[in-house]
Amino acid sequence: MSGGETLPLYQDEDASRYTVRLEVFEGPLDLLLHLIRKNEVDIYDIPLSIITREYLEYVKLMKELNLEIAGEFLVMASTLIQIKSKMLLPAIADEEGGEEEEEDPRAELVRRLLEYQTYKEAAATLAAGEMLGRDTYARKFAATELDEIQPEEEPVEVEMFELIEAFRKILDRVSEESFHEVGAESITIAERINDILSRLEGKESMLFDDLFPETFNRDYLVATFLAVLELCKLKMIKVVQANRYGSIWIAPAVVEEGTVESPEGAGADARA
Amino acid sequence: MPGLKSVVESLIFVADSPVSLDRLCALLEEFDRNDVRDALAALREEYGGEERGVVLAEVAGGFQFRTPAKNADYLRRLTRTRTAKFSQSALETLAIIAYRQPVTRAEIEYLRGVDSGGVLKTLLEKKLIKILGKKDIPGKPLIYGTTKEFLELFGLKDLKGLPTLKEIRELSETTRFEQQEELPLAVSAGADSDGDGGD
Amino acid sequence: MPGLKSVVESLIFVADSPVSLDRLCALLEEFDRNDVRDALAALREEYGGEERGVVLAEVAGGFQFRTPAKNADYLRRLTRTRTAKFSQSALETLAIIAYRQPVTRAEIEYLRGVDSGGVLKTLLEKKLIKILGKKDIPGKPLIYGTTKEFLELFGLKDLKGLPTLKEIRELSETTRFEQQEELPLAVSAGADSDGDGGD
Numbered sequence: 001m002s003g004g005e006t007l008p009l010y011q012d013e014d015a016s017r018y019t020v021r022l023e024v025f026e027g028p029l030d031l032l033l034h035l036i037r038k039n040e041v042d043i044y045d046i047p048l049s050i051i052t053r054e055y056l057e058y059v060k061l062m063k064e065l066n067l068e069i070a071g072e073f074l075v076m077a078s079t080l081i082q083i084k085s086k087m088l089l090p091a092i093a094d095e096e097g098g099e100e101e102e103e104d105p106r107a108e109l110v111r112r113l114l115e116y117q118t119y120k121e122a123a124a125t126l127a128a129g130e131m132l133g134r135d136t137y138a139r140k141f142a143a144t145e146l147d148e149i150q151p152e153e154e155p156v157e158v159e160m161f162e163l164i165e166a167f168r169k170i171l172d173r174v175s176e177e178s179f180h181e182v183g184a185e186s187i188t189i190a191e192r193i194n195d196i197l198s199r200l201e202g203k204e205s206m207l208f209d210d211l212f213p214e215t216f217n218r219d220y221l222v223a224t225f226l227a228v229l230e231l232c233k234l235k236m237i238k239v240v241q242a243n244r245y246g247s248i249w250i251a252p253a254v255v256e257e258g259t260v261e262s263p264e265g266a267g268a269d270a271r272a
Numbered sequence: 273m274p275g276l277k278s279v280v281e282s283l284i285f286v287a288d289s290p291v292s293l294d295r296l297c298a299l300l301e302e303f304d305r306n307d308v309r310d311a312l313a314a315l316r317e318e319y320g321g322e323e324r325g326v327v328l329a330e331v332a333g334g335f336q337f338r339t340p341a342k343n344a345d346y347l348r349r350l351t352r353t354r355t356a357k358f359s360q361s362a363l364e365t366l367a368i369i370a371y372r373q374p375v376t377r378a379e380i381e382y383l384r385g386v387d388s389g390g391v392l393k394t395l396l397e398k399k400l401i402k403i404l405g406k407k408d409i410p411g412k413p414l415i416y417g418t419t420k421e422f423l424e425l426f427g428l429k430d431l432k433g434l435p436t437l438k439e440i441r442e443l444s445e446t447t448r449f450e451q452q453e454e455l456p457l458a459v460s461a462g463a464d465s466d467g468d469g470g471d
Numbered sequence: 472m473p474g475l476k477s478v479v480e481s482l483i484f485v486a487d488s489p490v491s492l493d494r495l496c497a498l499l500e501e502f503d504r505n506d507v508r509d510a511l512a513a514l515r516e517e518y519g520g521e522e523r524g525v526v527l528a529e530v531a532g533g534f535q536f537r538t539p540a541k542n543a544d545y546l547r548r549l550t551r552t553r554t555a556k557f558s559q560s561a562l563e564t565l566a567i568i569a570y571r572q573p574v575t576r577a578e579i580e581y582l583r584g585v586d587s588g589g590v591l592k593t594l595l596e597k598k599l600i601k602i603l604g605k606k607d608i609p610g611k612p613l614i615y616g617t618t619k620e621f622l623e624l625f626g627l628k629d630l631k632g633l634p635t636l637k638e639i640r641e642l643s644e645t646t647r648f649e650q651q652e653e654l655p656l657a658v659s660a661g662a663d664s665d666g667d668g669g670d
Binding site for chain 2: 140
């Protein structure tokens with residue numbers, strides 16, 4: 001029925017409409033604010049169902065358009081899904097005897113959105129004011145009157161940033177070996193794809209949240225999310241929801257022969 | 273001997289950044305501070321007319337001659353004057369730093385929700401922000417603040433001159449959310465066609 | 472709409488070289504040449520007073536605001552305290568010494584790849600670096616380090632306040648996100664923030 005709804009697909013007209021907008025978003029918070037405004041919903045009472053779905057649509061669209069997705073968008077996607085799941089939990093909390101006033105799972109997000117909105121507006125106010133070089137001009141060249149006068153003293157003026165930039169440039173030239181990044185590439189999407197598929201093997205479905213262990217880092221989260229998107233795109237899994245406020249489940253999809261492209265080796269063994 | 277007002281006018285005109293009263297007094301030590309102040313006041317009056325093409329602005333803690341905004345369209349015709357352009361991310365970051373300084377990169381990124389390293393670097397290069405030092409918390413992160421150039425760019429006298437932040441409607445405690453423990457299904461059902469009674 | 476005189480005043484003020492009547496007329500094509508000439512004449516009158524600190528001079532076939540010669544002595548005081556900018560080579564050398572001290576001239580030159588004798592001398596004169604002693608290796612080269620003045624210049628309590636290499640690295644990392652094209656201000660300011668009258 002309608003309850004078990006997979007993420008909708010997109011028409012081309014939508015794509016061209018969205019791409020223009022995508023450039024405007026400064027990040028996940030900006031996108032969320034846009035969705036809240038677009039749907040004319042109360043920011044203090046965000047209907048997560050709608051907003052999460054539309055948010056994921058954008059992210060998926062970005063991916064389908066082969067736009068690079070900043071990790072932050074994916075982190076937020078998972079956050080939204082987690083909040084959504086948490087909102088189902090009060091019943092369980094009550095069992096443990098807690099009449100404590102549990103904070104609304106959305107509270108933190110709402111605070112961030114409000115704060116972001118405040119600064120976004122402040123930025124707009126600043127930009128709308130009189131800006132030097134745009135609305136007002138000062139003389140930005142040395143007065144000819146002073147040309148022939150040699151300064152007698154030279155107090156120096158320099159910022160820390162200039163000093164460290166100078167140093168960085170030297171380091172760039174001289175020794176690359178010493179300042180290497182610690183391997184951030186430890187988790188690959190391919191690994192996560194294989195992991196998800198093997199965990200789904202022989203099962204009808206599993207909870208989306210169960211893809212994430214108790215402790216996970218950002219890279220893990222991002223890779224996992226991208227893996228799920230990739231699997232959706234390849235029609236190898238289905239993302240379903242039991243009801244509108246229900247948990248999100250992933251389930252193996254029936255693959256039609258010949259319609260699937262291999263995700264560069266990663267899914268190759270899993271396809272069989 | 274030239275009059276004080278004339279000298280002050282010349283000094284402000286020639287200086288390459290706003291000149292404060294203190295600086296004027298230091299440069300003109302043979303004059304009384306009150307007289308310098310009076311000269312400034314007289315100049316402000318003189319350059320304050322509606323029809324002036326040059327005005328005496330008070331910015332970044334000092335005084336500077338500038339053109340009035342209403343003439344901007346004509347000045348853009350001068351080829352050399354480039355219009356200042358700011359990306360939205362630069363403006364947002366700048367606003368956060370201006371209002372929250374001293375602020376760390378992590379704080380900025382929490383508020384913006386995105387990595388802000390590149391923007392910070394650009395703003396540092398443009399001298400609109402500077403490194404103020406390190407915060408005395410574990411990890412000793414760098415802290416950032418705005419510069420005099422920032423004030424000059426936005427024509428602000430000082431940081432107190434920043435437009436007041438639109439007040440955030442306070443999340444009215446838990447009561448607000450308690451009332452909504454049972455989420456109104458109507459909202460989502462209405463927006464999404466056929467609702468099915470899940471539970 | 473601003474008056475012609477005001478616009479002419481602004482243009483001459485902002486232009487970085489003398490502006491001729493022809494140039495003015497070309498910039499202000501919607502105005503009559505005679506009117507532009509009249510505006511100029513009125514400005515010359517206004518800026519012609521004995522007691523003005525800024526005068527409208529006719530030089531090199533054009534008009535330019537200048538300070539009167541009689542104020543030159545005072546203006547010299549301004550330049551005397553003009554702040555010197557650091558050369559890139561001075562900054563590089565200073566940075567190497569700050570981060571690698573105690574360091575010899577040979578080591579500095581190895582890192583910079585160029586002779587650094589002149590820069591070292593300048594930095595020593597400015598008291599930003601000092602000779603710490605001699606290194607106990609063949610040839611006994613001098614070793615350099617930074618001074619108290621160096622810390623003061625950068626507002627540092629001690630050398631531990633210098634940003635770490637990791638922090639320097641982080642600052643120069645840019646993400647895709649920040650590299651996006653700059654948005655025209657109109658779009659970023661208006662497009663997304665005020666579509667509807669927000670609740």
